[in-house]
Structure formats: structure tokens, C-alpha cells
Amino acid sequence: MASDTTFQSRLGIYAKTTVAGEAVRAFVPPPLPPVPPLNITPHLQDLIEKANRGLGRLDGVARIFPDPELFLYMYIRKEALLSSQIEGTQSSFSDLLLFENEEAAGVPVNDVEEVSHYVAAMNHALERLRGGFPLSLRLIRETHGILLSGGRGADKMPGEFRASQNWIGGSRPGNAAFVPPSPDRVVECMGLLEKFLHDDPVRTPLLIKTALAHVQFETIHPFLDGNGRVGRLLITLLLCADGALAQPLLYLSLYFKTHRDAYYDLLQRVRTEGAWEDWLDFFLTGVIDTTEQATRSAQSIFELFRNDRERVGKIGRASASALRLHQALQEKVILSIPGAAKRLGLSQPTVTASMRHLEQLGIVRERSGRRRNRTYAYDAYLKILEEGAQPIR
Numbered sequence: 001m002a003s004d005t006t007f008q009s010r011l012g013i014y015a016k017t018t019v020a021g022e023a024v025r026a027f028v029p030p031p032l033p034p035v036p037p038l039n040i041t042p043h044l045q046d047l048i049e050k051a052n053r054g055l056g057r058l059d060g061v062a063r064i065f066p067d068p069e070l071f072l073y074m075y076i077r078k079e080a081l082l083s084s085q086i087e088g089t090q091s092s093f094s095d096l097l098l099f100e101n102e103e104a105a106g107v108p109v110n111d112v113e114e115v116s117h118y119v120a121a122m123n124h125a126l127e128r129l130r131g132g133f134p135l136s137l138r139l140i141r142e143t144h145g146i147l148l149s150g151g152r153g154a155d156k157m158p159g160e161f162r163a164s165q166n167w168i169g170g171s172r173p174g175n176a177a178f179v180p181p182s183p184d185r186v187v188e189c190m191g192l193l194e195k196f197l198h199d200d201p202v203r204t205p206l207l208i209k210t211a212l213a214h215v216q217f218e219t220i221h222p223f224l225d226g227n228g229r230v231g232r233l234l235i236t237l238l239l240c241a242d243g244a245l246a247q248p249l250l251y252l253s254l255y256f257k258t259h260r261d262a263y264y265d266l267l268q269r270v271r272t273e274g275a276w277e278d279w280l281d282f283f284l285t286g287v288i289d290t291t292e293q294a295t296r297s298a299q300s301i302f303e304l305f306r307n308d309r310e311r312v313g314k315i316g317r318a319s320a321s322a323l324r325l326h327q328a329l330q331e332k333v334i335l336s337i338p339g340a341a342k343r344l345g346l347s348q349p350t351v352t353a354s355m356r357h358l359e360q361l362g363i364v365r366e367r368s369g370r371r372r373n374r375t376y377a378y379d380a381y382l383k384i385l386e387e388g389a390q391p392i393r
Contacts, residue, residue, distance in 0.1 A: 011272075013027075026182045028185055033196070041277070048208070051291070082257050083232045086257050098334060117146060125139060125143045126248060141161070152225075161222045177268075207244075207283075210235055214235055219267070255289055315361075321344075337376075
């Protein structure tokens, strides 16, 4: 390994620091891009091309929806849920939707609040990018501040780079699996990462840049809490900022969650071995798999909506209010009778009758078990959205 003052090859340096009187070797990553340069083999080049095509298809399939914002609404929530589950939250898609409908009885409120803050953080960052604000350290800090604005982590310096040493694994830095750079190095490391995001010192193809930046961010671990979620959010922001996706439709956290051991192992192997090509193979394969799955899901949702709309339209005079209710369930997959009545401006008896028609058609399922103020879910739609989104037990 290199000395304390110079970088050697891809391996970074270990800088000595003291934490609570204990001597610790904190890892300082070399600046990006890697040296020596990445070996883009024909295999990796093929993956890059397939991943770019997958992003293009995913971006295009959203345009078939009459209301793309509805489609986007659910995809943002799926990525938020999956990324939070990697960190151990136990909330489900249904929990999140019930929480947002202010029907949180029986759901893990702390966990769902974390997911809800992630949704708010992503929306804030995307809105800033659309307004012309650059993807910068300031935006990353703003996003982190919203992510940790309440609940667990709210006392961990939201929106500010850490001023103390953190670590991964173990009970203290001295027996940790990995110790990120000391606090006095964080701003320098993050400044170099910001330059890399803006093609300084060299222009880097977007997917490669995104893959490398994610690892570098996780290695720097610039915040006391929320690093994993912000690092995965950075992937989405980069793809949107550079125009590869018009909307944040890629829930790559599903792939990271499904292959969690390999994900963490490769992050560490980049640090210890400089195994950037292996990480790039994993990352690009994830983009390909996720875009294919997301595209299939989008097409399934579109077909489901169309077929169910046709079935509802055939029930006779009651179809007008039933179709309005069907549209409302596309926007809010879980609705109570009072909530639907308020949303549609209809009486509760009218909504109850319409919901009964949808239930008879097998479109909705009653899920509350209550006699009054019952709650219904658009069952087949919810099952598509929940694919792969079960909590890690």
C-alpha cells in the first residue's frame, strides 16, 4: 500500500488518525478517474451499449401513458422504498401508500417516515436540476438535509458533512471493516468528486461516470448517516442531469438489494484491489436487468389499465362514476371510501356502490376488514408495484 502522502496506482492511501485515543488507519481514495485507466474490454463495451439501449427503451415506454406523472409518482416511491430497505427499514409499498393517505394504523411509522423523506429528497433534487441548478456539493447537502429532516438520523448533522470519524462494521474504528477518510479530508475528497462529475480532469462517458461516482461517494462516506441512500440517489440524479433519463424511472436499488452481498463485496474490492472493471461489470448488468424489468412492468401496467377500463365501461349506467373511481385508483392505489368520496367530489353511497362494482369485477380488494370507512386496493396494480419490494427480514 502507498505511503501516507502519495497515491499509488488505484489503491489510495491509509492516513493515520486518532479516535477517542485509539490509533486508526483511515482510507483516502485516489481521485477519479482510476489510474491506470479502465480496461474497457469488448465484453464491457457490449454491456455499455446494452445498458444505454435499455435506458432509451425505459425512457420511451413512459411516454405511452396518458398521464406520465402518474407513472413517475409510483416509480419514485419504488426506488425510495428499495433503497431504504437496503438500510434495514421494514416498510412495504402498501405501508408507504397508507402513510401518505394518512391511514398509518398498523404500519411501521418510523420506517415509513424514512422512505417518505427519501421521496421528498429526490423530488427536491430533481426540481432543482430542472430549474438549472448544477449537480453540486451544495445540492447533495441540501438533499441530505431533507432526507434526514425527521425521525432517525435527524440528530446526525442533516445537510452537513461530518465533523467526526465514522466507520463501517465493528463496534469502533479500531475493529471496523472499513474506515472512511478522516473529517478533515472529507471536503477535499468531495471537491475532487464534484470536479469528476463535471468532466474534470477528463470527460467520462455517462454510465461509467455514474458507476465510478457511486463507489467514490460511498468510500468517502461524507455524512454521519444516510450515505447509502444519498449515494444511490446520486445515480438517479446523474442520469437525469445528463439527459440519459428524462424522468427518474430506474429503480436500480432493486438490483443492489437482490444482490446485496455482491454489492457490498465489490464496493470493498474496489478499495482493496482497485477492482473497478469487476464493479463496472456488476453495475452495467444491474442497469440492463433493471431497465428490462421496469419496462416490462410499465407495459403490464398500461395493459392492465386499458383492459380494466374496458371492463368497467361495460357495466351500464353505473359506469360513469365507476370509471372515475378507477382513474382515482390509478393515482392512489389504496383508497378508503371517505377518501375516494372527498377526492372525487361524490357522495359516500355513490362511491360505495362504484367500489362494489369494481370488487365484483375483481379489480379491487377490501383490505381493512372494517364495517365502515373500508379501504380498498387496486389489487393487480399493487402486485406489479410490489414486485421485489418486500422488506428484507
